[in-house]
Amino acid sequence: xxxxxxxxxxxxxxxxxxxxxxxxxxxxxxxxxxxxxxxxxxxxxxxxxxxxxxxxxxxxxxxxxxxxxxxxxxxxxxxxxxxxxxxxxxxxxxxxxxxxxxxxxxxxx
Numbered sequence: 001x002x003x004x005x006x007x008x009x010x011x012x013x014x015x016x017x018x019x020x021x022x023x024x025x026x027x028x029x030x031x032x033x034x035x036x037x038x039x040x041x042x043x044x045x046x047x048x049x050x051x052x053x054x055x056x057x058x059x060x061x062x063x064x065x066x067x068x069x070x071x072x073x074x075x076x077x078x079x080x081x082x083x084x085x086x087x088x089x090x091x092x093x094x095x096x097x098x099x100x101x102x103x104x105x106x107x108x109x
Contacts, residue, residue, distance in 0.1 A: 002052035006061060010061075012045065017035075046062060057106055060097070
């Protein structure tokens with residue numbers, strides 16, 4: 001279940017972070033509520049994850065996947081440019097998450 005909890009935490013964090021732009025500095029009510037609720041859900045499920053997955057590993061996966069997904073959403077929804085360095089960096093992040101999951105002995109599979 002801890003991997004499902006981590007997935008929920010990642011999705012909630014990505015939704016909340018995406019909502020930050022739409023909230024326009026917390027001046028728009030509904031996007032602001034989305035941010036607050038999203039981060040609450042994200043941190044709650046991240047805390048459940050930490051019962052079984054080491055904090056360093058869970059946070060690396062949570063943060064890394066969050067960065068990649070938010071960058072992709074920024075590109076898809078907000079039309080933000082992704083240059084070659086950004087794409088290479090995101091590929092390295094995804095590779096790092098895969099290496100942690102496939103080869104780390106500190107991850108409970």
